[in-house]
Amino acid sequence: MINFRYHVVSLTAVFLALAIGLVVGTAALNSPLSDALNNQVNSLAKQNQGYRERITQMETEAGKQEQFTREAAPILLASKLTGRNVLVLSMPQTGDSVARVLDMLKLAGARVTGQVEIEDKFTDPDRKDNLLDVANGALQAGISNPPLHTDGVETSAYLLATVLLAHDPASAPSADAAKTVLTAYKEGSFIVPTGDLTPAEAVVLVTGAPYTDRNADAKNANVVTLAEQFSKQAPIVVAASGAAGSGNVISAVRGDPSLAKNIATVDNVTTPDGQVAVALALAEFLTTRKPGHYGVGGGANSMLPKQKPQT
CATH class of the missing domain: 3.40.50.2300 (Response regulator)
Structure with missing residues (x-):
C-alpha cells in the first residue's frame, strides 16, 4: 500500500525536476538575450560618443567662426x-x-x-x-x-x-x-x-x-x-x-x-x-x-x- 511518505517523496521529486527545468531553460534563454542587450548597450554607447565628438567639433568650429568675425571686424567696419x-x-x-x-x-x-x-x-x-x-x-x-x-x-x-x-x-x-x-x-x-x-x-x-x-x-x-x-x-x-x-x-x-x-x-x-x-x-x-x-x-x-x- 502506498503511504503518505511515498506521496511526499514523489511530489518533492516532481517539484525538484520543475525547478531544475526552469533553471536550465532560463539560462538557455538568458544567454542570447543578454548578448543582445549587451550589443545594444555597446552600440548606444558608440553613438553617444559620436554625438559628443560632433558637438565638440561644432563648438570648436563656432568658436573659430567667432574668432574670425572679431579679427575681420576692423576690415569690415x-x-x-x-x-x-x-x-x-x-x-x-x-x-x-x-x-x-x-x-x-x-x-x-x-x-x-x-x-x-x-x-x-x-x-x-x-x-x-x-x-x-x-x-x-x-x-x-x-x-x-x-x-x-x-x-x-x-x-x-x-x-x-x-x-x-x-x-x-x-x-x-x-x-x-x-x-x-x-x-x-x-x-x-x-x-x-x-x-x-x-x-x-x-x-x-x-x-x-x-x-x-x-x-x-x-x-x-x-x-x-x-x-x-x-x-x-x-x-x-x-x-x-x-x-x-x-x-x-x-x-x-x-x-x-x-x-x-x-x-x-x-x-x-x-x-x-x-x-x-x-x-x-x-x-x-x-x-x-x-x-x-x-x-x-x-x-x-x-x-x-x-x-x-x-x-
Whole structure:
C-alpha cells in the first residue's frame, strides 16, 4: 500500500525536476538575450560618443567662426561710421552685449555721445503714475509738442529722445532744458546715464530677452514704444538676442509694417556676427535712410547688409 511518505517523496521529486527545468531553460534563454542587450548597450554607447565628438567639433568650429568675425571686424567696419554721433540705449541685463556693440561702433569710427540704461521700472505698468509725474515735471523745462495723453512711457520716451538727439538749432532744446529732463529721470531711478550725452544723430537700442512676469505684455509693449518714439526723431537700430518668443521686441517691429519701415533690427546681438551687423545696419540706415533687418531669426533679410564692392 502506498503511504503518505511515498506521496511526499514523489511530489518533492516532481517539484525538484520543475525547478531544475526552469533553471536550465532560463539560462538557455538568458544567454542570447543578454548578448543582445549587451550589443545594444555597446552600440548606444558608440553613438553617444559620436554625438559628443560632433558637438565638440561644432563648438570648436563656432568658436573659430567667432574668432574670425572679431579679427575681420576692423576690415569690415573701417570708416563706416566716421564722423557719426551715436547714442547707445540699453535695457537691463545686457551689459556684455552693450560692451561688444560699443567696441564695434568705435571700430567703425563712430563717436559715442553717451550711454543710457533704461531701468526696469521705466517699462513697469505698476510705476506708470510715478513715471507720468516725472514726465509732467520735466515738461516744465519747456520741451515743445509732447504727446497729448497720459501714457507715461510714450511721453517720457519723447522727452528723452528730444534732449538726447540732434535737432535743427531753431527747434533744439536748450542745454538747461536737457539737463533738467535727464536729471529728473535719473533722480527718479528711471535711467542711468553715462558719458557726455551731447546730441546724437543716430541710436542703437540693445535689449535682452522678453519679460515673462505677470506684467510681461505691458512691459514688452513699452519697450517697443520706447523704440518707436526714438525712431521718430533719428535712425535707430534695435538689437536683441533673438526674434522668437511672446513679446519679443524684434518680432514686434518686424511684424508691424509701419515700424519695420522706420526701425532697423538685428536679432543676434549676443554673437560677434550680430555685433558687427549692428554697426553695419546703422551705417546703412544713415546712408540710405532705409532700415534693414538682419540676423538669423524670422523676418531677417540676411546676416549682414550688402556691401558695395571696392573699386
